[in-house]
Amino acid sequence: MSTATYIFGIIAAVAALTVVVELLRRNRLRERHAVWWITGGILGLIIAIFPSIVDWAAGIAGVEVPTNLVFFVSIALLVLICVQHSSELTTLEDKTRRLNEESALLTMRVRALEDQLNAPLTDTSDKE
Template identity: 60%
Template sequence: MTYLLGIAAALIALASVVELMRRRRLRERHAVWWILASLMALVAALFPVSVSWVAGVLGVGLPSNLVFFVSIVLLFLVNLQHSAELTDLEDKTRTLAEEVALQKVRLERLERNDDRSPNTPDTP
């Protein structure tokens, strides 16, 4: 029963990521880590002996500790990716704000110059 629950959870996670991508609520570059995690969970659910084998190869005492460690690493990588993208967006926002401020100054100067220019009478 536990194996079926693991398989169902992995399939639901994978289907959720695909559906979010289909609805354009999740971009491909963000979905990579979630798809990887879902596929790893599916493999672990289908072949639970593989988790024990990998834990033994890596020298991890309990397979569940390996699962938690891999989960933490994946969440760390997602967080790192989001932090890098946030930094890029902050830089772009600052640049755009500076460009808007410069455009505003230019517009004010043009308006002031237009107000100061002498009105030429319309003479035929």
């Protein structure tokens, strides 16, 4: 690997970590979402600083081409992020449905009460 490749890898990893930290700081990203991105950024930074780690890990995992291991780990990280988001989306859909149902019931109760108030008053006393 050339020196430019090392520098590019380090700059890319630091840029990714900087973006995640800045999003956290501005409250545009929650901590539970940032965990996987920070993990990926730190792994990218470690690999950029020590590229021989990929060769070592590929040897341990039995992967012939170290780049394939990098792709596999990257895809696995993205799948974990997708699963986390899907889980949270399902929870939010359930909460939204429940809130809509409660709102509809409350609207029905308010309309019924308004109808009772607006109904013509009938005199129930005996007129003889």
